[in-house]
Amino acid sequence: MPEEEEEARLASLPAWRRDILRKKLEEEREQKRKEEERQKQEEIQRAKEQSEKLRTLGYDEAKLAPWQRQVILKKGEIPK
Numbered sequence: 001m002p003e004e005e006e007e008a009r010l011a012s013l014p015a016w017r018r019d020i021l022r023k024k025l026e027e028e029r030e031q032k033r034k035e036e037e038r039q040k041q042e043e044i045q046r047a048k049e050q051s052e053k054l055r056t057l058g059y060d061e062a063k064l065a066p067w068q069r070q071v072i073l074k075k076g077e078i079p080k
Contacts, residue, residue: 010022050069050073053073054069054073057072059072
């Protein structure tokens with residue numbers, strides 16, 4: 001919900017109710033931001049683990065095509 005709409009809706013409420021709603025909306029935004037941050041960190045960690053696995057198997061990640069990378073990560077080798 002855009003902030004202008006939110007403010008217009010809140011303006012018609014009593015001050016105490018407005019404060020409660022603002023606090024609730026801020027908490028929801030903070031929760032959403034934390035969840036997105038957590039997902040981003042998981043994605044970064046997954047990418048690091050995949051890179052480490054490729055290096056452990058002896059592959060140079062820079063020389064692999066994306067499809068080769070996927071196959072190696074799933075099966076552990078390049079099909080010939």
